[in-house]
Amino acid sequence: MTIQLTEKERMFLEDAKINEEVCIQKYQNYSNQVKDPKLQQILSKLAGEEQEHYDTLDTLLKGEDPKINVPKPQKPNQNKQVTIENNIQGVMSNKKDEVICNDLLSTEKYVAGTYGDDVFESFNPIVREAMQHIQKDEQKHGEEIFNYMYSKNMCNVK
Numbered sequence: 013m014t015i016q017l018t019e020k021e022r023m024f025l026e027d028a029k030i031n032e033e034v035c036i037q038k039y040q041n042y043s044n045q046v047k048d049p050k051l052q053q054i055l056s057k058l059a060g061e062e063q064e065h066y067d068t069l070d071t072l073l074k075g076e077d078p079k080i081n082v083p084k085p086q087k088p089n090q091n092k093q094v095t096i097e098n099n100i101q102g103v104m105s106n107k108k109d110e111v112i113c114n115d116l117l118s119t120e121k122y123v124a125g126t127y128g129d130d131v132f133e134s135f136n137p138i139v140r141e142a143m144q145h146i147q148k149d150e151q152k153h154g155e156e157i158f159n160y161m162y163s164k165n166m167c168n169v170k
């Protein structure tokens with residue numbers, strides 16, 4: 013089935029694609045910079061999920077149904093290499109990981125907000141459902157980063 017996009021939908025989908033590209037880059041680069049291997053694993057996984065968002069947006073822009081409710085086969089993780097540089101950085105303080113987490117949390121908050129707008133500006137139900145789905149994913153990413161930070165005493169919740 014071909015989806016006929018409105019001009020507005022095309023515009024916000026193009027914008028969202030740019031944001032997803034930024035997210036992919038951030039998660040990939042940061043996963044190679046953080047000290048804690050556990051955090052590296054989380055960021056690497058989230059990079060893959062952002063790539064899925066990018067693919068969903070791309071499919072919609074081609075006028076095709078991304079079929080977001082059909083589970084996709086797991087992609088191999090291409091971001092697992094640990095370089096010598098990482099190990100050198102390992103002796104640095106946790107503060108750097110905290111700054112990275114805060115940046116990612118802000119990014120997710122911003123991006124989730126833009127998807128909230130897109131939900132209201134969607135005309136096609138398939139587009140709306142995809143925006144809701146991706147927004148929820150971004151909220152889950154935020155939750156995952158927050159939970160990590162909380163477990164490491166990196167945030168003040170009082």
Ligand SMILES: [Fe+2]
Pocket residue numbers: 032035061062065066146150
């Ligand atoms: Fe995303």
